[in-house]
Amino acid sequence: MKVVFVFLLLVASCNLWALGLTKTIQQSEIQQKLDQMMPLERTKYFVKVKISDPKIALKSGQDALYIEATITASGPGGLGGSGLVGVTGDVEYRTKEGAFYLQNPKVAKLAFNDVPTAIQPKIKKSVEKLVAKALKKYPIYQLDDTDMKQKLAKSTIKSIKVIDEAVEVELSLF
DSSP: OOOHHHHHHHHSSOGGGGEEEEEEEHHHHHHHHHHHHHOOOETTTTTTEEEEEEEEETTOOOOOEEEEEEEEEEOGGGGEEEEEEEEEEEEETTTTTTEEEEEEEEEEEEEEEEEOTTHHEEEHEEEEEEEEHHHSOOOSOOOTTTTTHHTTTTTTEEEEEEEEEEEEEEOOOO
């Protein structure tokens, strides 16, 4: 009986890291992934839209990601210009892949130089579709299968928070 009690006590006092993991994903790590995805381009109804030079902003207390990038648009008759686009979205974790994606992207800011305001709504809609399509394919971060803790913790997610310019993800086996 003493042996069983000692065994249970030892097991209870062991590091149970396999049951949970808090992974902090630094802003710079997400920035690297975004840089690899860019530029994004789309042409529709003779309007060509290109998004490049993304910069990610993570702010504590806001559990959404904000990406600001350069946008260039051109259309027939020499219409076109460039400016800034700001996209915000939620973080989604896909258990099967052990990867994080930007979901529900929305254009929060669209500022163009030399583009008529009449065509800006079409550009905004095109940008949202372009970003949504691209970010469904490419994760903003993927857990490392060579790290045993991360490999074991792939199964479920408890929470995602933005803290101190980083994404803090709490994962758990159960």
